[in-house]
Amino acid sequence: xxxxxxxxxxxxxxxxxxxxxxxxxxxxxxxxxxxxxxxxxxxxxxxxxxxxxxxxxxxxxxxxxxxxxxxxxxxxxxxxxxxxxxxxxxxxxxxxxxxxxxxxxxxxxxxxxxxxxxxxxxxxxxxxxxxxxxxxxxxxxxxxxxxxxxxxxxxxxxxxxxxxxxxxxxxxxxxxxxxxxxxxxxxxxxxxxxxxxxxxxxxxxxxxxxxxxxxxxxxxxxxxxxxxxxxxxxxxxxxxxxxxxxxxxxxxxxxxxxxxxxxxxxxxxxxxxxxxxxxxxxxxxxxxxxxxxxxxxxxxxxxxxxxxxxxxxxxxxxxxxxxxxxxxxxxxxxxxxxxxxxxxxxxxxxxxxxxxxxxxxxxxxxxxxxxxxxxx
Ligand SMILES: [Zn+2]
Ligand SMILES: [Zn+2]
Numbered sequence: 001x002x003x004x005x006x007x008x009x010x011x012x013x014x015x016x017x018x019x020x021x022x023x024x025x026x027x028x029x030x031x032x033x034x035x036x037x038x039x040x041x042x043x044x045x046x047x048x049x050x051x052x053x054x055x056x057x058x059x060x061x062x063x064x065x066x067x068x069x070x071x072x073x074x075x076x077x078x079x080x081x082x083x084x085x086x087x088x089x090x091x092x093x094x095x096x097x098x099x100x101x102x103x104x105x106x107x108x109x110x111x112x113x114x115x116x117x118x119x120x121x122x123x124x125x126x127x128x129x130x131x132x133x134x135x136x137x138x139x140x141x142x143x144x145x146x147x148x149x150x151x152x153x154x155x156x157x158x159x160x161x162x163x164x165x166x167x168x169x170x171x172x173x174x175x176x177x178x179x180x181x182x183x184x185x186x187x188x189x190x191x192x193x194x195x196x197x198x199x200x201x202x203x204x205x206x207x208x209x210x211x212x213x214x215x216x217x218x219x220x221x222x223x224x225x226x227x228x229x230x231x232x233x234x235x236x237x238x239x240x241x242x243x244x245x246x247x248x249x250x251x252x253x254x255x256x257x258x259x260x261x262x263x264x265x266x267x268x269x270x271x272x273x274x275x276x277x278x279x280x281x282x283x284x285x286x287x288x289x290x291x292x293x294x295x296x297x298x299x300x301x302x303x304x305x306x307x308x309x310x311x312x313x314x315x316x317x318x319x320x321x322x323x324x325x326x327x328x329x330x331x332x333x334x335x336x337x338x339x340x341x342x343x344x345x346x347x348x349x350x351x352x353x354x355x356x357x358x359x360x361x362x363x364x365x366x367x368x369x370x371x372x373x374x375x376x
Pocket of ligand 2: 095127
């Protein structure tokens with residue numbers, strides 16, 4: 001017989017939802033949790049979010065565990081029986097696995113209930129766009145759930161299967177998408193000097209980005225990635241009037257990201273002014289840095305030691321961003337990483353698939369973390 005948590009993951013994998021549109025995934029989760037005995041379930045939290053609450057008999061700390069509901073707008077390449085049934089949408093970040101783990105913790109709490117405190121299992125929407133955690137925090141109903149501790153894990157390809165990476169301090173980087181729109185005036189390609197082409201500013205930005213490609217993640221580290229460029233029309237007779245450039249900026253701390261973004265804005269504004277162009281700058285997909293509380297990181301490390309789970313050889317922070325960082329504003333957070341295998345495809349690759357073998361040990365790890373929090 002298939003493990004019910006593995007069956008749940010495969011079911012979620014077959015039916016992926018995009019960020020902000022996770023209604024049917026949320027319903028599947030609620031259906032599964034209700035086979036157990038949560039004390040309350042709150043739906044539509046910050047969008048399609050679900051919080052399942054398990055109360056202990058005695059007062060004690062509230063401990064939150066978080067998983068993400070959303071999949072990605074990428075066509076999966078898979079021959080598995082549980083491959084995505086939706087064209088162009090797939091769980092390629094392993095959020096299906098994270099949900100199965102949290103659902104497993106829910107069943108564990110139903111079978112052997114808490115004595116003290118309270119557990120909140122948060123199935124958060126819209127992680128991939130960086131909007132979901134903030135939307136959950138902004139939902140007035142979150143106030144009654146406010147945790148003393150919050151934990152989340154992310155699976156990590158390139159790290160040995162089941163090995164854990166955790167550290168106090170920075171766990172995942174801050175990032176922001178900057179969209180620059182430039183507008184000048186068209187001209188005949190034979191007389192470009194009579195128009196206002198955005199080409200010199202585009203060129204300047206294309207030169208600016210490669211200065212920030214450092215591989216070594218340290219305090220001063222800045223990474224700029226050119227994600228999209230569009231200029232003019234595909235016509236040889238026209239000197240263009242418009243251009244659009246998308247650049248993602250990444251740093252270790254929120255303050256460093258603010259300074260980096262300011263530098264880019266200043267460059268665009270100065271250059272646009274110099275070339276007589278109108279410039280519009282907007283920010284998107286903003287992720288706070290995820291900074292681990294030292295006591296929360298220590299709880300994770302102690303739980304791993306207790307379960308003899310090996311610590312992975314992986315330097316933190318990870319370069320990618322996690323919107324779990326937003327919860328660091330209201331509570332002590334611990335974000336850690338669970339190896340998905342040294343040779344597993346990378347996250348967001350079309351052939352990535354969460355390893356089922358991680359589900360059972362991760363449920364145990366969360367349960368052990370919970371026991372520690374009740375005494376911390
Ligand atoms: Zn992702
Ligand atoms: Zn993810």
